[in-house]
Amino acid sequence: MKRMNAAWPAYWIVFLLFEMGLGGYMIIFDRFDQMRIINNWHIFPVDFLFRALTFSGELVVPVILLGYFLVKKRAWVKPFVFSYASSTLIVQGLKHLVFESALRPYAYFKALDIPWYLVPGVEMNEYNSFPSGHTAAAWFCFVWIALLANKRWPAVLCGLWACGVGISRVYLFQHFPVDVAFGAFIGISSSSIFYYLYHETIAA
Numbered sequence: 001m002k003r004m005n006a007a008w009p010a011y012w013i014v015f016l017l018f019e020m021g022l023g024g025y026m027i028i029f030d031r032f033d034q035m036r037i038i039n040n041w042h043i044f045p046v047d048f049l050f051r052a053l054t055f056s057g058e059l060v061v062p063v064i065l066l067g068y069f070l071v072k073k074r075a076w077v078k079p080f081v082f083s084y085a086s087s088t089l090i091v092q093g094l095k096h097l098v099f100e101s102a103l104r105p106y107a108y109f110k111a112l113d114i115p116w117y118l119v120p121g122v123e124m125n126e127y128n129s130f131p132s133g134h135t136a137a138a139w140f141c142f143v144w145i146a147l148l149a150n151k152r153w154p155a156v157l158c159g160l161w162a163c164g165v166g167i168s169r170v171y172l173f174q175h176f177p178v179d180v181a182f183g184a185f186i187g188i189s190s191s192s193i194f195y196y197l198y199h200e201t202i203a204a
Contacts, residue, residue, distance in 0.1 A: 006155075018166070051172070062084060062141050139185075140188065141187075143191045146158040
């Protein structure tokens with residue numbers, strides 16, 4: 001049996017710490033304060049940073065990574081595609097079939113008439129809040145970058161990158177922390193299953 005990639009446990013440790021931090025935050029503060037505290041952070045450089053982090057959780061990075069695997073790491077293509085497909089199907093199924101009425105922060109608090117800070121240029125979505133698709137995509141995708149490096153510290157950096165995407169979704173007023181927590185779980189779980197099933201093949 002092939003040895004598991006050295007990046008794997010490091011990435012998981014970052015994930016577990018992230019989930020514990022989010023869990024503690026959600027226990028301590030109610031839904032209003034969860035958003036109010038983060039909404040008070042706003043300064044322009046941070047706006048730019050979190051818009052960039054959110055963008056990195058979209059389609060571009062997975063497509064670039066898939067192209068690299070097709071050219072350089074053909075054995076990685078199947079587990080990568082299967083994990084991407086499973087993560088996407090689960091997230092979109094939950095969003096549109098199970099929790100289709102879940103309001104995003106902008107719609108949830110609209111009746112309170114509070115002057116929330118909204119980052120310029122960011123479209124405010126109102127529905128399909130649960131779970132966060134960007135966060136799921138980040139935690140699914142960045143683990144494969146960590147696995148390519150096959151070292152602990154790059155894995156930690158990739159995990160922190162995924163954390164940043166998740167936090168950006170709350171900062172940009174697109175999701176609640178609970179959406180982010182479950183999105184992260186779906187993303188990393190999808191990659192975990194297919195990495196485990198194929199790790200001997202991709203280590204060959």
